[in-house]
Amino acid sequence: MPSGKVHDWVTIGTALSAVPLTAMYLPPETRPLAWLAIASYTFSGIWLSSDLDVPSSAYRRWGPLRVIWYPYQKLVPHRSWISHGLGIGPLLRVAYLIGMLALLGLALHWGLAQIGLALQVDPQSWLLHTAEWARTYQRELWALVIGLVAGGAAHSLLDWAHTRLKRWL
Ligand SMILES: [Zn+2]
Structure with missing residues (x-):
């Protein structure tokens, strides 16, 4: 597979070259959505890399928080379909990350309650707020999802092209 550095540079290079294209081809009102998708694409390629399934540079990038990905x-x-599958790979990683952060939040809440520092968190109202937010910002949410999926797809395509080229040579 191509090294983590190659993946990083391809992600950053394609993201940076997409920015002027949005100014050239998109009406001003849709540009912020495209930028959001580009930011999400970059995050997907750099932080939510498909290679979090091995002790890669993307894994080490998470610092002490990398335990989440262990x-x-x-x-x-x-390189199974779970991590490298088109679409499914990055979406599963987002779901996994949200699940792990929720677990960490619960553990923190429990720990604080043990020393008498109960936080005022109502999970039901929190979920309702999130659902309301998702309804209000549907277009933004789609831009985020498209960016995430594209970031994972760029990674998988590069892996695939690299393997093909190596066999051919
Ligand atoms: Zn890979």
């Missing part, structure tokens, strides 16, 4: 790495075989 179970993922143990559970997901490298």
